[in-house]
Amino acid sequence: MALGGATMDERVPRDFETLRATILERRQSLPKRIAQIAAYALDNPDDIAFGTAASIAASAGVQPSTLIRFAQQLGFDGFTSLQQVFRERLRERNSSYDERLAALRAKAEEGAGHRAIFDGFVAAASTSLSDISRTLNEAHFEEAIALLAKAETIYVLAKRRSYPVASYIAYALGKLKIRNQLIESAAGLNAEMIGFATPADAVIAISFSPYAPATIEETRAISDQGVPIVAITDSSFSPLAQFAKVWFEVAEADFGGFRSLSATMALAMALTVAVGEKRRDTGRKRKV
Amino acid sequence: MALGGATMDERVPRDFETLRATILERRQSLPKRIAQIAAYALDNPDDIAFGTAASIAASAGVQPSTLIRFAQQLGFDGFTSLQQVFRERLRERNSSYDERLAALRAKAEEGAGHRAIFDGFVAAASTSLSDISRTLNEAHFEEAIALLAKAETIYVLAKRRSYPVASYIAYALGKLKIRNQLIESAAGLNAEMIGFATPADAVIAISFSPYAPATIEETRAISDQGVPIVAITDSSFSPLAQFAKVWFEVAEADFGGFRSLSATMALAMALTVAVGEKRRDTGRKRKV
DNA sequence: TTGCAAATGGAACGTGTGACTCATTTTTTA
C-alpha cells in the first residue's frame, strides 16, 4: 500500500490536541512536502479551518493533492475530515464563557472539589473582561480621561468590595507622580478630607450594589462642592450615576457569592495610565 | 427595487458586533422568514461560520434562497460575504492573547490612542488568567486550603502593589466570618500585631518583585514564631518562598508598566472561598 | 372582491470544490 499508515484499526485524532501531538510525533518520518504542510498546519490552524484545499496548498507552497495525502496519512479519509478537527477547535475555544461558568457553578455546588472553585473564579474574571471589552463606551472613556487629566488632585473614593480597586488606583497614580488622595475611613476624618476638594480637582468614585451608604454620602457631599466625578458602578439605577459627570457601567460576573474585580481593575488601570499619558502629552505641547 | 436597503452608499457591517447591532435594530421591520434567519444567526453564530448555505437554511427551517436574501438585505452581495464576518469573529476571538498583547503594546507605544491602553490591560489580565489556569499546582492548592482551614486566625500580609489583593482577601474572609487580621502599616503597630500570632494561626503573604522590604521582614518575623505561611509570589527565587510552607508562582502579564492583578485575585478568591467551604464541611462532620 | 407589490418556495444553472489518476521525479535498496 502506497499511503503509509492509513489503516482501518488506526485511531484517527478527533480533537486538535491529539492531532497536534500525532503530527509532532511523526514529524521526523514524514516526507518533505508532507512535513511542509504539517508545519504550516500547526502554524496557521485558522487558515486550515477556513480556507479551501486549493488556497491552503498555495499558501503552504504545495500542490492540493499533497494536502489530501497529508490528511490521509494521518488516517482521515480526506481533507474535509481533517478540516473538521480544525473547525471544531475554533468552536470549542469560542464556546461562551457564560456556559462554562454555569457548568462550573453547578459542579462547585455539587461539591466537585476545590479546583472547580478556582476554575469558577477564573471563568468569572474572564467573562467580566470580555464583557467590558465589548461594552466600554469609548466616548465616555475619553471624556473621563480628559476630566481627570486636568484635575489638580484626584480623589479616590470606594469602600468595602470596591476598596481594593481604589487602593490600586492610588498606588498607580502615586507611581505616575499624579497627586491623589485616597479617602479611607481609618481615622474618621473623611468629611474634613472631602472639604478640601475644589472644582479644580476630580473624583473617581467606585461602588457596586449594595452601595455602601458611606460612599454615596461622601459622593453627594463632594459633588455638592462642584467637584466633577467619574463613577464606576454597575447599573444606570446606581445612586452614583446621578452625581457623576461621566460614569461607566461594569458588569462583573460573580462566583461563590463574590464578584470578580477583573473588569473594574482593568478599567481603573486603563484610566490611570491614560491620564498619565495625557498629562505627559499636554506638558510636552506646552513646552513647545 | 425589490430588495430593500441594499444600495451602494450604505455601509456594510464588517465586524460581528456592528452586524449584530444592525440586525437587532432592524428586527422589527424584517419579513417573517428573514427575521427567522436573523434570530437563528444571532443564536447560532458558529453554525453560520462553518455550515453551508443549504445546511444552515435547513437548520433554520427556511429555503437557501431566503438565506441569501437575508444577506443581501444587510448589504452584503451574497451569503459568502456575510459568512466572512462570522468567520472573522471566530478568528479574532481565538487569536492568541499573547500576540494581541504584543500588538497592543506596540500600538500603545506609537500613541494609537487611549482605547489601545484599555485593550492592553484587558489583554494582560486575560493572558494572566489563562496562564495561571494552566499552571496552578493542584496539590499545593489543596495543601494551602487545608493549612488555612485549620488556622485560628488568618493573617494577611501584603504591601504596595499586592495590597489590593490583601484587602480583598480580608473583605472576603470577613464576609465568610473567618477570623482574620490584615497587617497594615497605618499606625506602625505591625510588629506588635505580628507578635500575637501563634503556630495555631496561619499567614497569607503576597509579594512580587521588587519585593517590598517590609513584607519580607515581617514574613521572616512571623515565620520565626512558627506560624505556617502560604505565599503568593512570582518566582522560586522570591525571598518569600524560603519562609513559606506552601507557595504559588503567579506570572502576571504587565502593560504600560503596571502588572495585572487578575490572576492573583482569582487565586486569592478561590483560596478564600475554598477555605470557607472546607470549614463548613468540617464543622458539619463534627456535628454528625 | 380585485389588483398590486412584496415575500416566499423551489427548481435550474454555472462555477469552484475536493478527490482521484497517472506520468514524472526523487529516494531507497540491492
Add this chain to the structure above:
DNA sequence: TAAAAAATGAGTCACACGTTCCATTTGCAA
C-alpha cells in the same frame, strides 16, 4: 549502478456549492 519503491506534480472529473430566476403565495390597499 540498476532496479524498485516512494513521493510528487499536474491534469481531470464528478459533484456540491452559492446563486439566480421564475412561479406561487401572502399581505395590503382601494
